[in-house]
Amino acid sequence: MNLQAYVGRRVLVLPLMILGITLLTFVLSHAVPSDPVAANLGDQAAADPQAVAAFKHRWGLDRSLPEQYLVYLGNLVRGDMGVSITTHQPVLKDLSQHLPATIELATAAMLLSLVFGIPLGIVSAVRRDTVIDQIGRGGSLIGVSMPVFWLGLVALFVFYARLGWAPSAGQLSPRLTLPPFATGFVVIDALLAGQAGVAVDALSHLTLPALVLASSAVGIITRMMRGSMLEVLGEDYVRTARAKGLAPRRVTVRHAARNALLPVITVIGLSFGGLLSGAVVTETVFAWPGLGSYAFQSATSLDFPAIMGVGIVVATVYILVNLLVDIAYAIVDPRIRMG
Amino acid sequence: MATDATLRPAAKRRGVFSGAVPKSFVRSPLAIASIVVVAGWLAVAAASPVIAPYGPLAQDIVGRLAPPGPAHWFGTDPLGRDILSRVLYGARLSIPVGVAAVGLAVVLGTLIGSTAGVAGGIVDEAIMRLTDLMLAFPTVILAMIISAALGAGIRNAIIAIMVAWWPTYARFARGLVLGARDREYVEAARAVGASPLRVFIRHVLLNILSPIVILSTLDVGRAILTFASLSFLGLGPPPQIPEWGSEIAAGRDYLDQWWIATFPGLAILTLVIALNVVGDSLRDALDPRLRKA
Numbered sequence: 001m002n003l004q005a006y007v008g009r010r011v012l013v014l015p016l017m018i019l020g021i022t023l024l025t026f027v028l029s030h031a032v033p034s035d036p037v038a039a040n041l042g043d044q045a046a047a048d049p050q051a052v053a054a055f056k057h058r059w060g061l062d063r064s065l066p067e068q069y070l071v072y073l074g075n076l077v078r079g080d081m082g083v084s085i086t087t088h089q090p091v092l093k094d095l096s097q098h099l100p101a102t103i104e105l106a107t108a109a110m111l112l113s114l115v116f117g118i119p120l121g122i123v124s125a126v127r128r129d130t131v132i133d134q135i136g137r138g139g140s141l142i143g144v145s146m147p148v149f150w151l152g153l154v155a156l157f158v159f160y161a162r163l164g165w166a167p168s169a170g171q172l173s174p175r176l177t178l179p180p181f182a183t184g185f186v187v188i189d190a191l192l193a194g195q196a197g198v199a200v201d202a203l204s205h206l207t208l209p210a211l212v213l214a215s216s217a218v219g220i221i222t223r224m225m226r227g228s229m230l231e232v233l234g235e236d237y238v239r240t241a242r243a244k245g246l247a248p249r250r251v252t253v254r255h256a257a258r259n260a261l262l263p264v265i266t267v268i269g270l271s272f273g274g275l276l277s278g279a280v281v282t283e284t285v286f287a288w289p290g291l292g293s294y295a296f297q298s299a300t301s302l303d304f305p306a307i308m309g310v311g312i313v314v315a316t317v318y319i320l321v322n323l324l325v326d327i328a329y330a331i332v333d334p335r336i337r338m339g
Numbered sequence: 340m341a342t343d344a345t346l347r348p349a350a351k352r353r354g355v356f357s358g359a360v361p362k363s364f365v366r367s368p369l370a371i372a373s374i375v376v377v378a379g380w381l382a383v384a385a386a387s388p389v390i391a392p393y394g395p396l397a398q399d400i401v402g403r404l405a406p407p408g409p410a411h412w413f414g415t416d417p418l419g420r421d422i423l424s425r426v427l428y429g430a431r432l433s434i435p436v437g438v439a440a441v442g443l444a445v446v447l448g449t450l451i452g453s454t455a456g457v458a459g460g461i462v463d464e465a466i467m468r469l470t471d472l473m474l475a476f477p478t479v480i481l482a483m484i485i486s487a488a489l490g491a492g493i494r495n496a497i498i499a500i501m502v503a504w505w506p507t508y509a510r511f512a513r514g515l516v517l518g519a520r521d522r523e524y525v526e527a528a529r530a531v532g533a534s535p536l537r538v539f540i541r542h543v544l545l546n547i548l549s550p551i552v553i554l555s556t557l558d559v560g561r562a563i564l565t566f567a568s569l570s571f572l573g574l575g576p577p578p579q580i581p582e583w584g585s586e587i588a589a590g591r592d593y594l595d596q597w598w599i600a601t602f603p604g605l606a607i608l609t610l611v612i613a614l615n616v617v618g619d620s621l622r623d624a625l626d627p628r629l630r631k632a
Contacts, residue, residue, distance in 0.1 A: 310483075
């Protein structure tokens with residue numbers, strides 16, 4: 001199978017996956033024993049028969065289940081995810097306001113975990129069973145075992161409250177205003193608007209939460225890179241390269257690490273799901289105005305339309321990221337396309 | 340040590356592993372230290388009413404927010420409750436919840452996954468696509484959806500973790516069933532006229548159980564972490580119940596009183612590290628393929 005066919009097939013399946021996600025969220029929202037009318041309208045409006053009838057008609061609750069799903073789907077396609085009970089805004093509008101901040105935080109954390117995790121994994125494998133390896137393995141063990149919300153609080157206490165190195169929680173210092181909306185990523189928007197000061201401030205606010213969020217992904221990527229590297233170091237072509245008399249550094253980087261990176265690419269996509277989960281708790285600690293804070297606020301106030309919207313968006317983002325990762329993998333490793 | 344005791348029968352049944360398991364497992368000092376830590380926490384969970392210096396709800400309003408000292412080794416929280424006592428009592432909740440959540444997810448996932456593997460065809464396809472979809476939802480988000488629908492609470496947090504995790508076990512069990520169902524001993528059982536149900540339970544299911552049990556021990560630590568995250572977010576037990584995640588949440592508004600959040604966090608950290616090491620060592624000891632790595 002050539003690359004175009006592989007990508008084409010994967011992209012064709014995408015709408016089906018997203019359709020499946022909507023079906024799953026629909027089933028979840030209808031399998032729960034709560035009353036959707038009361039849950040969506042709140043007690044006051046639920047006492048008004050007219051509002052109840054209008055609500056039931058809008059969401060097709062007066063029809064059969066398969067019909068209800070079609071109505072739900074029709075509303076979704078038109079971008080109608082309902083109205084949030086807590087913010088009284090359309091859920092879609094809320095989501096589009098909160099999504100960029102989460103993507104910004106998760107991307108920064110992913111980059112940090114790659115920057116730290118890959119070299120650490122390589123060094124751990126090359127210097128196997130030395131002190132460096134032990135430290136690397138211990139660090140990644142602690143990384144995956146640490147409650148991320150606790151690490152966030154400890155980091156805030158040490159670097160903000162005690163040392164004063166990090167700014168307080170939030171996306172930007174209170175004295176500054178957000179740059180004009182372009183991408184939704186505050187750092188990039190500020191740079192686009194030529195506001196270097198705002199960009200630096202936003203970056204300094206991003207650093208601590210991103211480091212905290214990266215802590216578990218670093219552990220996963222270090223472990224994966226170390227394991228993959230150990231496997232590659234035993235290969236014949238590495239022995240050949242060494243036998244040719246190439247410098248050890250060149251063998252490690254050009255011959256071993258490049259090939260060992262391949263399996264790590266797939267972990268990037270899979271651990272993105274963990275990052276999104278971690279983002280929820282990290283955001284609540286750092287008052288980061290992303291989807292996690294929004295999900296937290298909706299879940300604790302039983303704001304069902306909002307939390308369903310978060311579910312659909314996050315699952316879709318996760319599927320898209322994994323699609324991109326798989327395509328990248330197929331580009332660098334032609335064997336995948338044969339499967 | 341409960342872990343050792345549960346291992347032995349399995350080792351005896353599967354001749355390949357007998358002897359090798361305890362030896363290579365006991366050789367690692369880190370694994371032994373971790374077993375001691377886990378056993379210590381189990382003992383704490385069992386004995387907390389006896390060893391805790393105060394009751395988990397006993398309040399000393401005058402002594403609220405006291406730093407660690409002789410009267411309160413870990414200090415007191417905003418309501419004047421003894422943090423050491425609440426941390427000790429917290430083990431009574433977190434450990435059983437972690438085990439229960441993983442156990443339920445394993446049972447549900449194994450049943451569904453092995454059904455898929457045995458049935459094959461359209462049933463298999465449908466179940467596997469469903470697991471694909473479920474796995475697209477990050478655990479905490481899915482758990483938040485479920486908790487939002489059912490309400491906060493310990494039971495619903497366990498249900499949430501179970502619903503989020505069964506697909507992983509289902510896929511694992513299906514793979515194992517596919518590997519086991521065409522083995523010679525299964526064919527032999529069929530040939531001597533054993534009923535399909537008997538073949539499935541005695542010859543397929545029993546043989547895939549031990550890898551599943553090993554995988555699940557690896558996950559108890561993760562389940563404890565996830566439960567703590569849910570309680571931190573307010574989706575766990577009500578605040579008066581001593582629980583590590585919600586105790587850390589209580590420290591969020593008192594950054595300068597570092598002891599409120601620090602000690603429950605250290606409790607989670609030590610227990611989860613120890614559980615992860617035990618799980619890793621178990622897997623290394625039982626899976627010779629991984630041992631070289």
